[in-house]
Amino acid sequence: MKIRFEKREKKPSKLLIFLASLLSVLIALVFLGFIILSLGDNPLTAYWQLVSWGLGTVPGLIQSLVSMMPLLFTSLGVLIAFKMKLWNIGAEGQFQMGAFAATWGALYLFPHLTNPWFFIPLLMMLGMVAGAFWGFLPGVMRAYLGVNEILSTLMLNYVAIYWVNYLTYGPWKGPHSYNFPVTAQFPQSAIFPQYGVGGLNLGIFISIGMAFFVLYLVRYTKFGFHLNIAGDNLRVGEYAGINVKKMIILVMVMGGAISGLGGMAEMSGVLFRLQPNFSPGYGYTAVIIAWLARLDPIATIIVSFFFGVLLVGSQQLQLFMQIPSSLVNAFNGILLFSLLASEIFLHYKIKWVRS
Amino acid sequence: MNQDIITSTLSGALRSGTPLLFATLGEILAERSGVLNLGLEGMMLMGAFTGFSVSYITGNLWLAVMAAILVGGLMASLHAFMSITLRVNQVVSGLALVFLGEGLSGFWGHGFVGMQAESFNNIKIPFLGDIPYVGTIVFDRDILVYIGYIAVPVIWWFLYKTTAGMNLRAVGESPDAADARGINVVLTRYIYTIIGGFFSGLAGAYISLAYTPMWVQDMTAGRGWIAVALVIFAIWDPVIALIGAYAFGGISVLQFSFQIIQVPIPVNIMNMFPYLFTIFVMLFASSNKIKKRFGAPSALGIPYSREEKT
Numbered sequence: 001m002k003i004r005f006e007k008r009e010k011k012p013s014k015l016l017i018f019l020a021s022l023l024s025v026l027i028a029l030v031f032l033g034f035i036i037l038s039l040g041d042n043p044l045t046a047y048w049q050l051v052s053w054g055l056g057t058v059p060g061l062i063q064s065l066v067s068m069m070p071l072l073f074t075s076l077g078v079l080i081a082f083k084m085k086l087w088n089i090g091a092e093g094q095f096q097m098g099a100f101a102a103t104w105g106a107l108y109l110f111p112h113l114t115n116p117w118f119f120i121p122l123l124m125m126l127g128m129v130a131g132a133f134w135g136f137l138p139g140v141m142r143a144y145l146g147v148n149e150i151l152s153t154l155m156l157n158y159v160a161i162y163w164v165n166y167l168t169y170g171p172w173k174g175p176h177s178y179n180f181p182v183t184a185q186f187p188q189s190a191i192f193p194q195y196g197v198g199g200l201n202l203g204i205f206i207s208i209g210m211a212f213f214v215l216y217l218v219r220y221t222k223f224g225f226h227l228n229i230a231g232d233n234l235r236v237g238e239y240a241g242i243n244v245k246k247m248i249i250l251v252m253v254m255g256g257a258i259s260g261l262g263g264m265a266e267m268s269g270v271l272f273r274l275q276p277n278f279s280p281g282y283g284y285t286a287v288i289i290a291w292l293a294r295l296d297p298i299a300t301i302i303v304s305f306f307f308g309v310l311l312v313g314s315q316q317l318q319l320f321m322q323i324p325s326s327l328v329n330a331f332n333g334i335l336l337f338s339l340l341a342s343e344i345f346l347h348y349k350i351k352w353v354r355s
Numbered sequence: 356m357n358q359d360i361i362t363s364t365l366s367g368a369l370r371s372g373t374p375l376l377f378a379t380l381g382e383i384l385a386e387r388s389g390v391l392n393l394g395l396e397g398m399m400l401m402g403a404f405t406g407f408s409v410s411y412i413t414g415n416l417w418l419a420v421m422a423a424i425l426v427g428g429l430m431a432s433l434h435a436f437m438s439i440t441l442r443v444n445q446v447v448s449g450l451a452l453v454f455l456g457e458g459l460s461g462f463w464g465h466g467f468v469g470m471q472a473e474s475f476n477n478i479k480i481p482f483l484g485d486i487p488y489v490g491t492i493v494f495d496r497d498i499l500v501y502i503g504y505i506a507v508p509v510i511w512w513f514l515y516k517t518t519a520g521m522n523l524r525a526v527g528e529s530p531d532a533a534d535a536r537g538i539n540v541v542l543t544r545y546i547y548t549i550i551g552g553f554f555s556g557l558a559g560a561y562i563s564l565a566y567t568p569m570w571v572q573d574m575t576a577g578r579g580w581i582a583v584a585l586v587i588f589a590i591w592d593p594v595i596a597l598i599g600a601y602a603f604g605g606i607s608v609l610q611f612s613f614q615i616i617q618v619p620i621p622v623n624i625m626n627m628f629p630y631l632f633t634i635f636v637m638l639f640a641s642s643n644k645i646k647k648r649f650g651a652p653s654a655l656g657i658p659y660s661r662e663e664k665t
Contacts, residue, residue: 005442005660035462087446141634147641150393150446151584155630158577162630166623287450326461326572333397333455337433340443340451 005348012346020342021292028335035330041323049321050313060312062198066270068308070095070279072207073262074286075293075300076214077131077255082290083218084231084251090138090153092283093160094131094256098263100164101130103172103183103274106190106267116189123190124264131260132253134160139252143245149252157283165276172274182275192269203269208301210258215297227251259283280311281329288332291339357616358488364605364612366492370566372604373503374399374558374575378582379589379596380510381554385431387514387591388547389527389654392434393449395555396579397456398427402559404460404467407570411472419473420499420560427556428549430456435548439541442658457573467570474568475499497565499557503597510593523547527652530659540659555579577630584633588640591652599636606632 012020033043053060074091081088105126106119113119134156141147165181174184192202218224230237230247237244262282271278289307293299314325344350378395385392406423410416430452437448475497483494514520525533526543534540562578563570581603589596610625 035459038463089450141638141641145638145641147634147637148584148587151580151587151637152634154577154580155584155633158630159627162623162626165626166621169623170621284454288454291447324462324465326458326465328458329454330458330462333451333453333458336447336451336454337437340437340447341441344441344443 004351004353005344006351008347008349017294017346020346021294021339024292024335024338024342027338028331031334031338032327032331036323036327039323041321046317046321046323049317051309052313053316054309054312059198062196062200063312064305064308065204066199066201066308067311068305069204069207069269070262070266070282071285071289071307071311072211072301072304073265074259074283075289075304076207076210076297077135077257077259077262078283078286079255079290079293079295079297079300080214080218080227080258081251081255082295083227084247085234086142086248086251087150088135088138088153088252088255089150089287090134090156090256090283091259091286092279092281093153093157094134094259095263095266095279095283096157096160096164097130097134098127098260099267099274099278100160100167100263101126101260102190102264102267103167103186106186107172107184111187114187114189116191119189120192120268123268124261127260127262127264127267128257129260131263132257134260135252135254135256136249139249142252143248161276164274164278168274168276174273180275183273186268186272190268191272192265194269199270201269203265206265207262210261211297211301214258218297223250259286280325285311285328285332288336291336360612360615362488362492364608366496367608367611368601368605369493369496369500370604371607372601373500374561374566374578375582375585375603376503376597376600377506377554377558377561378579379585379600380506380593381551381558382582382586383589383591383593383596384510384523384547384554385551386586386655387527387652388523388544389530389652389657389659390435390438390544390548390551391445391449391656392431392438392452392548392551393446393583394430394434394452394456394579395558395582396575396577397453398430398552398555399559399562399575399579400456400460400573401430402427402556403563403574404464404559404570405556406560407472407563408464408467410474410564411467411470414473416473416475416564419564420557423560424553424556427552427554427559429552431549431552431555432545434552435545438658439544439548442660445656445658453579461572464570464572468572470570472564472568472570475565499561499565507593507597514593524652527654530654534659544659558582581629581633584637587651588636590640603629603632 036043036046054064074095077091077094078088102123105123137156138149138152141152142149168181168183172183174182194201218227226242226247229240230242230244234244267274285307289300289303293303310328314328317323318325378399382392382395402423405426406419409422410419434448434452437443438445477495477497480494484490522538523543526538526540530540559575562574585596585599585603588599607629609628610622613620613625
C-alpha cells in the first residue's frame with residue numbers, strides 16, 4: 001500500500017477552512033487531554049478552569065482582552081511578513097525593543113513632558129521606530145546577503161531580552177524598587193487612558209484598529225497588491241517589476257513597527273514599568289495565532305482573543321490546580337501540527353494505492 | 356593565575372561546545388538527506404528533561420542517556436512523518452516541534468526543578484591526560500565529550516567513504532537520480548531525520564547530566580537554534596562543525612573568565628555574545644555564492660514525490 005496525493009481541483013471554501021481549523025483545535029484538545037491526564041489531573045475539569053474565568057466573568061473577560069492586546073499586535077506584525085513567506089520569528093524581540101524605547105522616552109528622554117496628547121503619540125512613535133529597527137536588521141541581511149531570517153530574527157530576540165535584562169538589573173533599576181530589577185513607574189502623562197478598574201485601556205482599542213488598518217493595507221493598497229504577488233512567488237514578483245529586495249525590507253520594517261507598538265502599549269497600558277520577563281513569549285505565540293487565522297487580519301482579532309482567554313486560563317490552572325502553565329506551549333505545538341496536517345487534507349485528496 | 360584562566364576557558368569551551376556539536380552533527384545528517392528540521396531546540400529540551408528525570412528516578416546514567424536519545428528520535432519521527440509523508444511546510448513543522456518540546460518539558464519537568472540527580476564525572480585518560488596543559492584541557496573530561504571527539508571522524512568517514520553515506524548525499528542532492536538508481540528516498544530521509552533526533556536528544560542529555568547537572572525550564576537557552584546556524588557555518592561538513600561548535604562554546608564561557616579577571620562588561624551584555632556572534636557568522640556564511648559552491652544540499656527542504664511535483 002502506498003499513499004498518493006492528488007491536488008483538489010477546487011479551492012476549499014471558507015466554511016470548509018473554518019471547519020478544518022475548528023477540527024484542528026479539537027484534535028489538539030484531545031491530545032492535550034492525555035497530557036493533562038499524565039499528571040493525574042482530570043482534563044475536563046482543567047478545560048473548564050481554563051475557559052470559565054476568562055469567558056464567564058466580567059473581570060475575567062477584561063483580563064482576556066488585556067492579554068489579547070500584545071498577542072494581537074505581535075500577530076499582526078508576523079502576519080505581514082508571513083504573507084510574503086518571510087519567516088519573521090522576531091516579534092518577541094521587536095516587542096521587547098518597543099517596550100524598551102517607550103520606557104526610555106517616558107523615564108529618561110522626556111521626563112518633563114506633562115501633556116499626554118503630545119507625550120503618548122511621541123512614545124508610540126518611539127516604540128514603532130525601535131521595533132522597526134529590530135525588523136530592519138534581519139530584513140537587510142536577508143535582502144542583500146541572503147541571511148536566513150528565521151535564525152537572524154531569533155538571535156535578535158535573545159539580544160533584545162538580554163538588553164532589557166541589562167537595563168533593568170543595571171542602570172535603569174528604579175530608586176524605589178527594593179533592589180528588584182524593575183524601572184521606576186511611568187509618569188501619569190505617559191500612561192494610556194484606563195476605563196474602569198479591570199485594566200481595560202486605550203491600547204486594546206488601538207490593537208483592534210491596527211487589525212483593520214492591516215486589512216486595508218493588504219487588501220486595498222498597491223503595497224498589499226505587491227505583497228500578495230511577491231508572496232505567491234518571489235520570481236514572479238520580480239518579473240512583474242516589483243523591487244523584491246525593497247519589499248523584503250519594507251515588510252520586515254512594518255512588521256517590526258507593529259510589534260514594537262505592541263511593546264509600547266504593554267508598557268503604557270498595562271505594566272507602566274519595564275522589568276525582565278515581562279513577556280511570557282507573546283511574540284512566539286503570535287506565530288501560531290497568525291497561522292490559525294490563516295493570515296487574515298480580522299480572524300486574527302478573534303484568534304488572539306481566544307489565546308488571551310487561554311493565557312489567563314493557564315494562570316488560573318497554575319493557581320488552582322497546580323498545573324504548570326507551560327501546558328499552553330504544548331497545546332500550541334500540537335495545534336500547529338494538526339493545523340499543518342489539516343492544510344494537506346484541504347488541498348489534496350489522499351488515496352491509498354496498491355503498489 | 357592567568358594560565359588557570361586560560362585552561363579553564365578552553366576546557367569550558369569543549370564542555371559548552373559538546374551539546375552544540377552533537378546537535379549540529381545530527382542536523383547535518385538530516386539536512387544532507389534533504390530534510391530541514393528546525394526543531395532542534397525542542398528535541399534538545401525533551402532530551403535534557405528525559406535524561407534528567409530518568410537519572411533522577413533510576414540513578415542509572417546510561418539508561419538516562421539512552422532514554423533521552425530515544426525521545427529525541429521519537430520527536431524527530433513526528434517531524435519526519437509531517438514533512439516526508441504528509442509533505443507539509445518543513446519550517447512550520449520544525450517550529451511546532453520547538454513549541455511542543457518547550458511545552459512538554461516545562462510541563463512534565465515542573466516537579467523536577469531544584470532536584471539533584473546522578474551526573475557524569477570527569478575521567479582522566481591515562482598518559483594523554485598527563486600531558487601538561489593539553490592533557491587537562493582535552494583528556495580530563497567526561498565521557499560524552501570523548502564521544503563527541505569520536506563522532507566527528509566517524510561521521511566524516513561515513514559521509515564520504517561509505518556507500519551508505521554516498522546514498523545519503525545523493526538523496527539530498529538529487530532525489531530523482533537517487534530514486535532511479537534504486538535508493539529508497541523516503542526511507543533514507545526517515546532514517547537520517549530520526550538519527551538527527553537521536554543526536555539532539557543526546558545533546559540535551561549532555562546539558563542536564565553533565566554541563567549543568569540539573570533541570571531548569573528552557574535550559575537549552577537557544578542552543579538548538581545556534582546549532583541550526585552552525586550547520587550553515589559548517590557548510591554541512593562534520594569537521595568544520597567541530598571547529599564551529601567549540602568556538603561557540605568558547606564564546607559562551609568567555610563571560611565566566613571575564614568575570615574572574617574582572618573585565619568591566621556587565622553579565623547581561625556578555626550573555627548576548629553567542630547570539631551576536633551567530634548573526635555575525637551568518638553574514639559571511641550565507642552568501643549564495645558560498646552556499647552554491649560548497650555544499651547546501653540541493654533538495655534541502657523540498658518534499659519528494661515520484662508521481663507529481665507540486
